[in-house]
Amino acid sequence: MPRFSVIVPCFKVQGFLRECLDSVLLQSFGDLELIAVDDCSPDDCGAILEEYADRDPRVKVLHLPENVGLGRARNAGLPHATGDYLLFLDSDDTLTPGALRATADRLAEADDPDVLVFDYARTYWWGGTRRNALAHVLAQAGADTFTVTGRPEILDLLMVVWNKVYRRDFVEEHGFAFPPGYYEDTPWTFPVLLSARRIAVLDRICLNYRQRRQGNILSTTSRKHFDIHDQYERVFAFVDRHEELAVHRPYLHRKMGEHCLDILAKPDRLPPEDKAEFFRRTAEMFRRHRPEGALVDGEVALLEGSYAAYRLRRQAGRAGREAVRRAAAVR
Structure with missing residues (x-):
């Protein structure tokens, strides 16, 4: 052995x-x-x-x-x-x-x-x-x-x-x-x-x-990235079978939202025509598994809004980062 x-x-x-x-x-x-x-x-x-x-x-x-x-x-x-x-x-x-x-x-x-x-x-x-x-x-x-x-x-x-x-x-x-x-x-x-x-x-x-x-x-552009939803469903099902693990649900809930938003934000993961569907499916799962009293703030709070609002926030973020980059170049 x-x-x-x-x-x-x-x-x-x-x-x-x-x-x-x-x-x-x-x-x-x-x-x-x-x-x-x-x-x-x-x-x-x-x-x-x-x-x-x-x-x-x-x-x-x-x-x-x-x-x-x-x-x-x-x-x-x-x-x-x-x-x-x-x-x-x-x-x-x-x-x-x-x-x-x-x-x-x-x-x-x-x-x-x-x-x-x-x-x-x-x-x-x-x-x-x-x-x-x-x-x-x-x-x-x-x-x-x-x-x-x-x-x-x-x-x-x-x-x-x-x-x-x-x-x-x-x-x-x-x-x-x-x-x-x-x-x-x-x-x-x-x-x-x-x-x-x-x-x-x-x-x-x-x-x-x-x-x-x-x-x-x-990093392959594919609908296979939708698999992340099924994988987190398996995690939540595991926690549901073990009552003593319920204390970790708020962390897992937030982690799922962050993970899915990270996949959505990467340019080489999802086909552009599938991104709105991916956001909607993530938001639905985020709402369904939200523990009672869970704090939803920061980036994951976007999942409580619309895909249009998410895109506007992303565009504003990119514009801000580009402004910072140009200012640094001038300096």
């Missing part, structure tokens, strides 16, 4: 895959298995994975008969995991040198928590690197384990699957799995953190998150 099971779903990433696999297999801490899931990739991902499996017995390869998407490809790898802890690594990202040694040491120090959250950095195609803007949340958490109730600020971190390791027994006990569709990390990460009885942090950059020049799947 290895300490870590690293699950790597692969689809159309042949140009990045070797660097990803090497970042795992060349770690100074080698007590691991790497479960690579070929999600019916049309490029050479499958052949690259078999090449690595032939020369390293720690590599297990699954070839899926059809493309199922990122979340369900991770699900396919889960039954094959035998490690104490699960780590989900996207196949265009990399672990930093020494990451697994530092993680293993922190897990031992914290007496095997349910979840360990570590830090990451964004790496850009032009060579730049930027650390997680909320790194201070990890620095302030200290050495003790905690719950979300004790440190709710942990929910402010990017709600992704790949900046954490998860005790496999904990995941199996609760039956956590990824749903289909875009934003599949959302209904995994919120239930996992809300359910964890012991969370620890590691204030160290353990993963480099690649920002591709041509973007990734989430």
Whole structure:
């Protein structure tokens, strides 16, 4: 039984895959298995994975008969995991040198928590690197384990699957799995953190998150971004099934509104002709799930108005930012 099971779903990433696999297999801490899931990739991902499996017995390869998407490809790898802890690594990202040694040491120090959250950095195609803007949340958490109730600020971190390791027994006990569709990390990460009885942090950059020049799947203009509504419905349904989690509903309600407005504001996500519908669906869900007495102010207050009012506010904001930019240029 290895300490870590690293699950790597692969689809159309042949140009990045070797660097990803090497970042795992060349770690100074080698007590691991790497479960690579070929999600019916049309490029050479499958052949690259078999090449690595032939020369390293720690590599297990699954070839899926059809493309199922990122979340369900991770699900396919889960039954094959035998490690104490699960780590989900996207196949265009990399672990930093020494990451697994530092993680293993922190897990031992914290007496095997349910979840360990570590830090990451964004790496850009032009060579730049930027650390997680909320790194201070990890620095302030200290050495003790905690719950979300004790440190709710942990929910402010990017709600992704790949900046954490998860005790496999904990995941199996609760039956956590990824749903289909875009934003599949959302209904995994919120239930996992809300359910964890012991969370620890590691204030160290353990993963480099690649920002591709041509973007990734989430920067594809598509109606698939409407999936975010179904994913948050799953989060709210989970909270509804656990009465003790009702205290977190105001936070989740606001987070949903902010997340959806962020998607709407990005120019490369939704087809222009679908933006009004996306706003209306978001506003309806925001009203339906609003907890009694919840404070609605700031940006999310726009969801209580019309799409026309939202657009006017956005245009005014852009005009203001452009005026500031021109004034700075003159100075």
